[in-house]
Amino acid sequence: MTHSIEIFLAAAAGVANGITMTPRSANDKEYFPQDWFADHVSKLRLPFRAQGRNSYPDFWVGDDQATPIEGYEIKSLAFAKGRPARRDYDSNSTIPAGRKNGREVFLVFFLYTGSGANPRPIHSLSIAHADLINMDHETAAAHVNEGIDGFGSYGDGFIRDRKMYRFPHPYSIDPSGLGRCRLIIPSDWGISHPSLRPCGHISRTIAANALRSYTVHLDGKTPATKQQDRRPDARQRREFSVFEAG
Template sequence: MTYSIEIFLAAHQAMTTGVDMIPRSANDKEYFAQDWFAARVAALGLPLHPQGRVGDPDLWVGDDTQAPVEGYEIKSMALRNGRPARKDYDSRSINPAEPKDDRDCFLVFLLYTGSGGKPRPIHSLCIAHRDLINTDQGGAASHIEEKIEGFGSYGDGAIRSRKQHRFPSPFTLDPTGLGRCRLILPAEWAPADARLVQVGTLERSIAYTRLDAYSIDLGGNTRPTPHAAPRLDAGQVRRFQVFEQP
């Protein structure tokens, strides 16, 4: 059981009928997308629990009295010259692929036109299960922000290790999704819903090594040295079904 199908259908209707995202101000870089998505969930009458600016994920949908409970992390990006401004996206908090409390999480990715305080029409929308981005559990949560003391000539300075993760956007993994509204779910879910039509399949192969750590030489202009270890699940293929509303 998942709310993602009903939420996807509501998002599809809003996108295709021209319900734009409305910035709170000309400098709003993130809230307009969260507000738009939250309005779609609220209209369905589903329990909605925003987590705040630094919460992870942005929203929980559902509660303990109404299963399931699912997380939704919302990301937005401008469309420039007919293409996304970037091929990847940054996440300062636990990455949206990270499961939390054994609950499913989804990445909601919106491409928009417009700028400043004006309404921002949605060009492309994708709701993807976290596993499309990353299947690892625990890595991002244990990677904490740290302050390393003892820096500088007097030893009273510090280096701030600022956690940030970067992953390819769903539109990099599924470039035919540009200009579309799509839902991407694990193939094993195999939802049987007449309101959905499968338009494709995506496959992702697990890497052969896992980044365990990295080291940085402060004495020169050198790049970090990654330290990797073999993965027990190396080479396994994860398959995903891509859906649209007909």
């Protein structure tokens, strides 16, 4: 069971109707796309709850507050000079993946125009099952931020090892989606809906090796060293179906 179809259709209608995102202030870089998404989910009368900062995903949506069906992580980038500001996006302290606590997770990704405190028109919208970005669910669930003491001249310093992860965003994977609203769902879900128009497929190939650990040297000279293992699912393919409203 998924609410992603009705959420996508409502969001796509909002984009088509020119409903802009409103920053809370000129310095707001995070909340205006979350507010826009929350407003559209609320209009569907779907139970949802927001999580705290640096929690994944940003929202749980479900049939009731206690047992959410799925999660939604909200990200955005500026669109200027005919392209997104970057080809990737940051995930602060948390590894993105398509499942959390046994529930499916979607990435809601906006490209917008405008700046400062002005309203932000939406240029492109992608609601993609987060397996499109990463499907190592167990690794993501096991993520920890470490603290290492004993640092500095007197041994009383502390290293806060809070990691920032960077992954390609949906428009780097699906560039034909620029300027459009798209829903991307695993093909094996067999989704069919009268208000969705199939418009393509995306195939992603599992990498040959998995990064299991890395060592960072504090001398400022030695590059980080990586430890990799052969993946048991190496070179397998994950297929995704792409839809637009219509």
